[in-house]
Amino acid sequence: MIDGQMREVSTLIQQGALAQAEQRLLRLLAEFPDDPGMHRQMALLASSSGRPELALEYMIQASRLAPDSAEFHFQLGCLLAHSGQYEQALQHFKDATSILPDFADAWYFQGICLVRMNRDTEALPALRCAYRLAPDHGKTLEALADVEFRVGYPADALPLWQRLGQLRPGDINVALKKGETYSRLCFHDLAVSGYNEALLQSPDSGDLWMALAQAHEDGGDRQSAQQAYEQALALRLDWAFPLAGLLGLQRAKASDELIGTAIRLQQASALTDPERALIGYELGKVQDGRGEFESAMSSWHDANAARQRMIGVLDPAWLAQRVDRTMREFDPASFAHHADSGCADDRFVFIVGMPRSGTTLTEQIMASHPQAFGCGELPDIALIVRNLPLQLKTSLQWPEIASALDPGSLSQAVDRYIAASTRHAPPGVARLIDKAPLNFFHLGLVAMMLPRARVIWCRRDPRDVAVSIYGENFSLEEKLATSLAGIGHYINQQNRLMRHWQSVLPIPILELQYEQLVSSIETESRRIVDFTGLPWDPACLDFHLSERGVQTPSRWQVKQPVHSRSVGRWRNYEAALEPLLEILDPGAY
Numbered sequence: 001m002i003d004g005q006m007r008e009v010s011t012l013i014q015q016g017a018l019a020q021a022e023q024r025l026l027r028l029l030a031e032f033p034d035d036p037g038m039h040r041q042m043a044l045l046a047s048s049s050g051r052p053e054l055a056l057e058y059m060i061q062a063s064r065l066a067p068d069s070a071e072f073h074f075q076l077g078c079l080l081a082h083s084g085q086y087e088q089a090l091q092h093f094k095d096a097t098s099i100l101p102d103f104a105d106a107w108y109f110q111g112i113c114l115v116r117m118n119r120d121t122e123a124l125p126a127l128r129c130a131y132r133l134a135p136d137h138g139k140t141l142e143a144l145a146d147v148e149f150r151v152g153y154p155a156d157a158l159p160l161w162q163r164l165g166q167l168r169p170g171d172i173n174v175a176l177k178k179g180e181t182y183s184r185l186c187f188h189d190l191a192v193s194g195y196n197e198a199l200l201q202s203p204d205s206g207d208l209w210m211a212l213a214q215a216h217e218d219g220g221d222r223q224s225a226q227q228a229y230e231q232a233l234a235l236r237l238d239w240a241f242p243l244a245g246l247l248g249l250q251r252a253k254a255s256d257e258l259i260g261t262a263i264r265l266q267q268a269s270a271l272t273d274p275e276r277a278l279i280g281y282e283l284g285k286v287q288d289g290r291g292e293f294e295s296a297m298s299s300w301h302d303a304n305a306a307r308q309r310m311i312g313v314l315d316p317a318w319l320a321q322r323v324d325r326t327m328r329e330f331d332p333a334s335f336a337h338h339a340d341s342g343c344a345d346d347r348f349v350f351i352v353g354m355p356r357s358g359t360t361l362t363e364q365i366m367a368s369h370p371q372a373f374g375c376g377e378l379p380d381i382a383l384i385v386r387n388l389p390l391q392l393k394t395s396l397q398w399p400e401i402a403s404a405l406d407p408g409s410l411s412q413a414v415d416r417y418i419a420a421s422t423r424h425a426p427p428g429v430a431r432l433i434d435k436a437p438l439n440f441f442h443l444g445l446v447a448m449m450l451p452r453a454r455v456i457w458c459r460r461d462p463r464d465v466a467v468s469i470y471g472e473n474f475s476l477e478e479k480l481a482t483s484l485a486g487i488g489h490y491i492n493q494q495n496r497l498m499r500h501w502q503s504v505l506p507i508p509i510l511e512l513q514y515e516q517l518v519s520s521i522e523t524e525s526r527r528i529v530d531f532t533g534l535p536w537d538p539a540c541l542d543f544h545l546s547e548r549g550v551q552t553p554s555r556w557q558v559k560q561p562v563h564s565r566s567v568g569r570w571r572n573y574e575a576a577l578e579p580l581l582e583i584l585d586p587g588a589y
Contacts (some may be wrong), residue, residue: 036065040072047079055079063092070100077109086113097129104133108140111147120147121390131160138167145177152383154184155419170201172208179211186376186424188219206235206242213245222249238265240275244473247282252289259286266302276306281473288471293572300471304482314479314486322441323493327500329399330444335506341407343414346452347432348421349532352440353458354494355481356468358514361562362458363435364543365525371534372431373424380420381434381442384413402444414449431532440498447507454532455507457498460514462491462588463570466580484576488583495588518564 025045029038039062047055059076066072077092090113096106111127114120127144134140145160161178168174175198182191195212202208213228226249232242243262247254262283265271271279280303287296349366351359367374385398391412392404421432437458439446446453466487474481480490502509510531517524525540544562570577 034065036062036069036072039065040075043075043079052079052083056083068099070096070103070106073099074103074106074109077106077113081109081113081116086116089113090117102133104130104137104140107133108137108143111143115143115147120151121387123147124151136167138164141167142174145181149177149181149184151387152379154181155423157181158185170198172198172202172205176207176211179215183215183218186218188215191215192219192224204235206232206239209235210241210245213242217245217249225249240265240271240278244278244282247279247286251285254286259283262286266299273306273309277303277310278473279303280306281471284471288572296471297573297576303473304470307476308482311476311479311482313483314489316486316489319489319493323497326399326441326444326497329402330500330504332504332506334402334444335447335504337403341405341410342447342449342451343411343418344452345418345450346533347430348446348450348453349431349433349456350439350443350446350453351433351435351437351456351458352443352498353437354460354462354465354469354491355437355474356465356472357437357458357460358512358517359435359437359458361514361517361543362456362512362528363433365528365540366431366433366532368539368541368543369431369529369534369537370539371429371537372433372532373426373429374433374435375421375425376434377436378417378420378434379436380417381436381439381446384416385442385445388413398442399444402448405448410449413445417449431534440494440501443501443505443507447505451506453507455501455505455509456528456531457509457511458514459511461567461570462488462584463577463580464514464566464568465491466577467570467573468566484580485583488580491588492583492585495585499587515564515567518562518567521562 025038025042029035029042032038039058043055043058043062046052046058056076056079059072059079063069063072063076073092073096077089077096080086080089080092090110093106093110093113097103097110100106107126107130111123111130114123114126124144124147127140127147130137130140131144141160141164145157145164148154148157148160158178158181161174161181164171164174165178175194179191179194179198182188182194192212192215195208195215199205199208199212209228209232213225213232216222216225216228226246229242229245229249233239233246236242238261243258243265246258247262250258262279266276266279266283280299280301284296284299284303287293287299349372351362351366353359363374363376366372388401388405388409389395389397392401392409394401394404396404421434425432440457443455446455466484469481469487470484472481480486498509502511508531510528512524512528522541526536529536529540
């Protein structure tokens with residue numbers, strides 16, 4: 001009887017007679033108020049007629065009446081998610097997969113809710129499960145690939161983007177994401193060939209030309225990068241991104257026309273903050289190279305003001321507390337506790353220090369040794385730290401979580417790091433050089449993971465460091481760079497933490513002064529090589545002849561013979577450095 005009447009309601013809905021269907025359903029609900037199927041049907045009807053709040057009311061009741069229905073939990077979750085109630089929706093998607101573990105769509109929407117709540121790391125297991133259950137579902141593939149990349153697992157994202165490329169040939173977004181993943185993994189040739197292939201189908205895509213330019217630049221091909229930037233700019237006149245790219249390549253040699261365009265854009269009130277920051281950083285470098293120091297600092301002030309509006313400024317109290325917590329957690333006893341853990345591999349050399357303190361130059365010297373390999377700025381140590389709480393299923397954060405690390409978790413961390421650091425290394429290499437400067441925060445973990453590692457601490461006049469940082473376009477996560485006072489606090493805390501590491505770390509630390517390195521290149525290079533345990537090789541003095549790509553702001557400077565022109569550069573900006581000089585501790589010099 002009920003089934004027949006419900007079929008009639010369905011027929012009315014299919015015919016578009018929604019009002020009649022609703023009246024019939026309301027009469028049935030009055031007669032059978034505890035029938036969950038009728039409440040669900042009313043929810044679907046209300047949703048299709050643009051009444052989301054009413055739809056939610058009926059679907060909530062349907063789910064209450066049928067608490068063991070995975071489908072009802074799923075549909076309620078969808079309605080909640082559609083209305084932006086992601087936390088509530090998440091619970092119903094979890095209920096659905098608890099009842100029906102192979103419910104691929106419910107796993108997918110669990111992941112999507114977590115992504116919407118900016119909880120990417122937590123989203124990974126759900127999206128991986130959805131992918132395992134439905135490996136050819138395009139939306140799942142794309143969501144999982146995006147999250148794997150953002151969380152820091154580009155090697156896991158790559159096959160997903162490759163599969164999406166097969167499913168969606170000609171999709172520019174997929175081509176861009178796949179290329180970006182190749183670049184992150186330092187497969188620059190594959191990134192370039194992928195962009196070129198996509199451009200055959202979409203030759204007027206400015207985004208593809210921009211990505212191609214950046215891939216060429218990462219791979220060390222300056223001429224091809226310039227041509228691609230010029231093509232992108234020709235397709236979209238006054239586009240800040242390729243304009244900034246050209247300014248960065250040409251520096252003081254930039255044409256008056258290019259500089260004039262940049263100044264005109266900088267003065268335009270309609271310029272967005274992301275564009276304003278890009279133009280300001282690169283224009284300032286051009287002006288610095290031309291000896292126009294006041295204009296350069298003005299451009300950098302403008303860029304950093306824009307970046308502050310985007311991401312805020314460094315919180316000195318938070319930074320000091322972070323260092324305090326690290327120093328409390330790591331003492332000689334903490335390392336003794338893990339003395340038998342970790343990996344005995346002795347190939348690893350970590351170059352740390354403030355950004356712009358000579359870390360790239362130091363790596364290039366070492367990477368020119370025939371028995372060493374420069375890994376670049378590997379993000380993996382920081383990613384391991386970030387992802388440990390979820391892996392260990394604990395509310396503890398780093399560094400407090402260090403005491404909870406068991407041998408199995410430490411071994412997993414070591415395996416992931418070794419896979420990343422050896423991805424491009426030739427077989428039999430004796431030293432692997434990781435030059436991510438901010439690893440100085442995590443040397444405690446490094447010593448736990450790799451107790452035979454070595455550390456080189458690069459130091460430089462903090463005033464030169466500050467000027468160089470202030471004029472550099474760092475990633476959006478780096479609030480350290482947006483104010484001179486903030487840079488001063490960062491330098492102080494970095495120095496404080498490194499002095500602590502020198503006193504407690506069971507692995508050796510070589511302190512290297514940039515000014516001495518550039519004035520006595522062979523003496524200091526020999527000192528570096530000796531510290532790493534390798535025999536001296538004169539190739540280390542020919543680092544500027546290397547053809548390897550360098551993915552740092554110093555990529556073009558280290559292609560030149562060593563010079564001391566940057567020593568004392570801060571004096572060109574002394575009048576503007578008062579906020580920095582007021583902050584710097586005496587021990588920072």
